[in-house]
Amino acid sequence: MQKKLIYLGCAFIFIFNQYLSAQLNKIIDIGSNDPDYLFMHISGATVDENRNIYVCDSKGSFLRKYDSTGKFIKEIGRRGEGPGEFSNSLKSLLIDENLYLLDSLNHRIVEVDCDLNIKRYINLKELAISFDKMDDKFYLVRRKAGEPFMEVAVYDINGKFIMKFFDFCPPYLPEKPRSKSEYATMLSHSEIVLATNKEKKEIAASFARPDKYIEVYFFDRNGQFQRSIRANHVEDYHFESFWLSFPPKYPAQSKLIGISTIKYIDEQKILLEYWVSKLNYQQIIKEDEYLLIIDTKTGNVIHKEILVPKIRILDAKKDLLIAASIDEEIPKLLLYRINY
Amino acid sequence: MTYKSHLFRVELVVFILIMINLLIFISCNQSNKLYELLRGLGSKEDKIILILGRSINSNKSCLACQSNLNSEQWKALRRVLRNRKDIEFIICLPKGINVYNYAEFPSESFKAIEIKAPSEDIWMIFKGNKLMGEYKGVADMVFIRQAFEIFY
Numbered sequence: 002m003q004k005k006l007i008y009l010g011c012a013f014i015f016i017f018n019q020y021l022s023a024q025l026n027k028i029i030d031i032g033s034n035d036p037d038y039l040f041m042h043i044s045g046a047t048v049d050e051n052r053n054i055y056v057c058d059s060k061g062s063f064l065r066k067y068d069s070t071g072k073f074i075k076e077i078g079r080r081g082e083g084p085g086e087f088s089n090s091l092k093s094l095l096i097d098e099n100l101y102l103l104d105s106l107n108h109r110i111v112e113v114d115c116d117l118n119i120k121r122y123i124n125l126k127e128l129a130i131s132f133d134k135m136d137d138k139f140y141l142v143r144r145k146a147g148e149p150f151m152e153v154a155v156y157d158i159n160g161k162f163i164m165k166f167f168d169f170c171p172p173y174l175p176e177k178p179r180s181k182s183e184y185a186t187m188l189s190h191s192e193i194v195l196a197t198n199k200e201k202k203e204i205a206a207s208f209a210r211p212d213k214y215i216e217v218y219f220f221d222r223n224g225q226f227q228r229s230i231r232a233n234h235v236e237d238y239h240f241e242s243f244w245l246s247f248p249p250k251y252p253a254q255s256k257l258i259g260i261s262t263i264k265y266i267d268e269q270k271i272l273l274e275y276w277v278s279k280l281n282y283q284q285i286i287k288e289d290e291y292l293l294i295i296d297t298k299t300g301n302v303i304h305k306e307i308l309v310p311k312i313r314i315l316d317a318k319k320d321l322l323i324a325a326s327i328d329e330e331i332p333k334l335l336l337y338r339i340n341y
Numbered sequence: 342m343t344y345k346s347h348l349f350r351v352e353l354v355v356f357i358l359i360m361i362n363l364l365i366f367i368s369c370n371q372s373n374k375l376y377e378l379l380r381g382l383g384s385k386e387d388k389i390i391l392i393l394g395r396s397i398n399s400n401k402s403c404l405a406c407q408s409n410l411n412s413e414q415w416k417a418l419r420r421v422l423r424n425r426k427d428i429e430f431i432i433c434l435p436k437g438i439n440v441y442n443y444a445e446f447p448s449e450s451f452k453a454i455e456i457k458a459p460s461e462d463i464w465m466i467f468k469g470n471k472l473m474g475e476y477k478g479v480a481d482m483v484f485i486r487q488a489f490e491i492f493y
Binding site: 076331 | 413414416417420421423478479481482483485486489
């Protein structure tokens with residue numbers, strides 16, 4: 002009996018380790034003190050079909066191209082509002098036939114060809130938090146006018162507003178803020194993350210601060226709600242209401258879970274960058290960052306992995322994960338091969 | 342309304358306008374004074390000096406030193422130039438010197454001076470007592486490349 006228990010325990014440990022085993026294999030890292038490889042704050046990155054790497058840096062206000070081996074090719078940009086200039090809030094970098102860069106504070110999307118020649122500016126009338134592109138439409142995450150909630154605005158390729166969607170709000174939030182301070186906290190807890198899938202013509206969105214479950218909402222390319230899935234957290238969790246007071250009245254023990262990024266790996270799988278913070282009063286005592294792969298049909302967590310060292314996921318392709326290092330002295334762009 | 346009271350109002354408006362212009366002139370002049378002072382200091386010192394200065398008007402303290410010292414741009418600049426032992430960074434605090442950076446001040450002249458800071462960062466690069474390059478605005482990659490080229 003005792004032997005059986007030992008075998009069972011060993012088997013359990015083996016399975017558990019397999020479940021958490023690292024699947025990320027680093028293939029390239031770019032970043033040093035040489036100006037061509039120097040980064041300040043990597044805010045977006047992607048790769049093209051030839052595995053050329055494109056990186057934008059919000060603090061350095063530049064866009065760079067490296068070849069597939071990580072060799073510097075070209076850089077454009079400087080701080081400013083004029084032609085060829087970027088603000089300090091360069092956000093997501095997308096690749097389609099061209100590159101699309103969200104220059105949030107300059108209220109525009111910059112269209113750049115793969116040789117880093119600026120083709121045109123698509124002017125926006127609003128401040129976008131993040132964006133994605135599918136076919137001939139841009140999907141911008143923005144704040145709802147006059148409300149502490151987020152929505153998705155759809156623009157055509159020329160920057161003409163078409164429509165808006167996403168009427169959900171996190172269940173723990175009241176319908177209306179009761180005070181100015183609550184308005185601000187509600188705004189910070191109602192952020193959404195967004196991803197598009199060209200093959201499926203589908204948009205996936207989730208709250209950055211989930212409640213009991215990770216809920217992912219799916220929409221068609223016209224913003225029509227299709228369905229939603231629920232995935233379990235890595236541990237028991239519900240959003241605690243003290244976070245909505247300002248300043249928060251921290252209990253002795255609490256935790257906060259967040260989703261930083263959502264990306265499609267393929268038509269069946271989405272990837273989440275997911276973090277868990279544990280607090281002793283207001284002191285963070287433990288912070289774990291996970292990579293979760295979720296089945297888009299069932300919501301089952303197919304794979305979970307603790308990210309060591311901590312990284313910020315910028316883009317994901319079928320077999321490639323593009324990320325930026327966090328907490329390292331020299332900021333680096335990292336490319337991993339993924340195999341899920 | 343009498344002619345006299347009308348005239349008084351006109352005079353008052355003109356007086357206010359003159360005062361506003363005077364204030365603008367003084368503040369611009371003070372910025373120039375700071376600029377000249379930094380330039381003078383850089384020329385006197387034997388080492389290579391980089392100077393950064395900008396002020397928040399509300400609390401009269403240096404934005405660069407209070408919050409930007411650990412900014413990504415400032416860190417990047419230090420990383421690019423880290424192997425150069427002959428580089429000395431001087432951070433300009435025109436007013437409201439905070440304790441953290443006080444020790445870094447090589448010149449007593451800063452202590453006595455109370456002048457309005459420039460409206461934007463001024464970066465000046467001195468090498469061998471000569472002003473090699475200067476840059477106005479937030480340090481972006483163009484500036485860092487410029488600094489790198491001067492020192493290497």
